Amino acid sequence: RKEVEQDPGPFNVPEGATVAFNCTYSNSASQSFFWYRQDCRKEPKLLMSVYSSGNEDGRFTAQLNRASQYISLLIRDSKLSDSATYLCVVNPWTGGFKTIFGAGTRLFVKA
Amino acid sequence: GAVVSQHPSRVICKSGTSVKIECRSLDFQATTMFWYRQFPKQSLMLMATSNEGSKATYEQGVEKDKFLINHASLTLSTLTVTSAHPEDSSFYICSARARQTNTVYEQYFGPGTRLTVT
Numbered sequence: 001r002k003e004v005e006q007d008p009g010p011f012n013v014p015e016g017a018t019v020a021f022n023c024t025y026s027n028s029a030s031q032s033f034f035w036y037r038q039d040c041r042k043e044p045k046l047l048m049s050v051y052s053s054g055n056e057d058g059r060f061t062a063q064l065n066r067a068s069q070y071i072s073l074l075i076r077d078s079k080l081s082d083s084a085t086y087l088c089v090v091n092p093w094t095g096g097f098k099t100i101f102g103a104g105t106r107l108f109v110k111a
Numbered sequence: 112g113a114v115v116s117q118h119p120s121r122v123i124c125k126s127g128t129s130v131k132i133e134c135r136s137l138d139f140q141a142t143t144m145f146w147y148r149q150f151p152k153q154s155l156m157l158m159a160t161s162n163e164g165s166k167a168t169y170e171q172g173v174e175k176d177k178f179l180i181n182h183a184s185l186t187l188s189t190l191t192v193t194s195a196h197p198e199d200s201s202f203y204i205c206s207a208r209a210r211q212t213n214t215v216y217e218q219y220f221g222p223g224t225r226l227t228v229t
Contacts, residue, residue: 034217034218041202041225042222042223043204043220043221043222043223044155044204044220045220046217046218046219049217087155089218091218099145099157099208099218101154101155101157102154103154104154
């Protein structure tokens with residue numbers, strides 16, 4: 001089993017749609033969680049951190065479920081500019097501080 | 112968010128030569144920096160983790176004598192691809208860890224270096 005698994009993509013949605021990404025992680029001791037966005041041929045950029053209480057930033061909502069070991073990202077009112085690959089990232093609290101990246105889910109938002 | 116710079120952004124070199132890539136954290140001190148490689152349409156692959164003042168830890172399958180990493184200070188790490196071959200052509204991305212709280216570290220990425228070996 002992979003340490004971090006994401007929904008296989010791609011997701012193709014029309015503008016204005018709501019889309020949800022799920023991600024599961026295997027290490028129950030994991031401490032921190034993030035969603036990154038990566039545009040084609042660009043570096044990943046931090047979209048938002050994911051806290052136990054959940055957090056919202058405009059059209060984006062992230063949730064963490066520690067009991068089930070999954071995190072989610074909800075995008076409301078999708079825009080064309082949301083088209084990108086979304087990476088789920090888990091940071092285990094280990095001596096090596098090794099961050100684990102999911103393979104990413106590609107999102108295409110179409111007019 | 113914190114800023115990480117990377118230089119050069121693109122480099123084309125001949126097979127057999129060496130290429131050095133610099134990664135700098137501009138407005139924060141990074142005790143840990145990471146080097147990734149990404150081939151087209153594939154995920155980021157962690158190559159190595161480097162802590163300031165100590166030897167880098169390489170991932171399995173990554174040749175430490177080929178990919179030399181030097182983390183000279185809290186704001187600078189370099190990756191040198193020695194005796195480059197066409198199969199080393201890839202997008203190399205560095206990342207630096209910034210501490211947000213006692214347990215939460217956020218990771219910021221440089222803009223990447225596109226290496227083409229001819």
